[in-house]
Amino acid sequence: AQKVTQAQTEISVVEKEDVTLDCVYETRDTTYYLFWYKQPPSGELVFLIRRNSFDEQNEISGRYSWNFQKSTSSFNFTITASQVVDSAVYFCALSLSGSARQLTFGSGTQLTVLP
Amino acid sequence: SQTIHQWPATLVQPVGSPLSLECTVEGTSNPNLYWYRQAAGRGLQLLFYSVGIGQISSEVPQNLSASRPQDRQFILSSKKLLLSDSGFYLCAWRPGTGGGQPQHFGDGTRLSIL
Numbered sequence: 001a002q003k004v005t006q007a008q009t010e011i012s013v014v015e016k017e018d019v020t021l022d023c024v025y026e027t028r029d030t031t032y033y034l035f036w037y038k039q040p041p042s043g044e045l046v047f048l049i050r051r052n053s054f055d056e057q058n059e060i061s062g063r064y065s066w067n068f069q070k071s072t073s074s075f076n077f078t079i080t081a082s083q084v085v086d087s088a089v090y091f092c093a094l095s096l097s098g099s100a101r102q103l104t105f106g107s108g109t110q111l112t113v114l115p
Numbered sequence: 116s117q118t119i120h121q122w123p124a125t126l127v128q129p130v131g132s133p134l135s136l137e138c139t140v141e142g143t144s145n146p147n148l149y150w151y152r153q154a155a156g157r158g159l160q161l162l163f164y165s166v167g168i169g170q171i172s173s174e175v176p177q178n179l180s181a182s183r184p185q186d187r188q189f190i191l192s193s194k195k196l197l198l199s200d201s202g203f204y205l206c207a208w209r210p211g212t213g214g215g216q217p218q219h220f221g222d223g224t225r226l227s228i229l
Contacts, residue, residue, distance in 0.1 A: 005158045009183075033215040035217055037220075039157075043203060043222065043223045043225070044221070044222045044223060045205065045207075045220040046205065046217075046218055046220075047219060050215050050216075050217050052215045089157055093216070101147065101216075102149070102161055102164055102174070103149075103161070103211065103218055104161075105158070105159040106157075107156075107157060107158050108157040108158065110157070
């Protein structure tokens, strides 16, 4: 069975600091997909990024960047120059290649950015 | 573009009462549909998923049931609510085909059981 671990329960930073959210996953499948979602205080889950297991290229999107390393089974998320609007719960998730493609979520990291 | 609608946004129900939460998706055909529950403490638990009309898979045994009467409609029900059914319920969809397509979530229903 697959598993996603987000060891950081809560992180608090001051605005403009960089912050990295850790995600470690476990699966025996060779084909899988990794995701990050953001859940602001309003509650909806917002999709941020997807990575497949064959693509270890890191990605940058504005202030967001993602570091995927199969050797350590990690898919970490960095926010550069954090802003108050980045305050949210962030979830890492794993999906296999089966027909229903259920998501296995980590427990989430509450990020608070202080002004 | 595709959109997902979930209602009601909030619901307060007494213990023992029935429940019906509805979710509909627009702008796509034959989506995979999902119901999640998020209890206090943030973890997301998959309750049910469906890959087609009338096809429901349950991930955890519980007091709830799901149905998919139409291609883009997913309903979460209970005949008798328990206190432990309180939580934040999220519906999600993804395309039925395509390996790594992400799930997209509705705005959720906050359910309080009194």
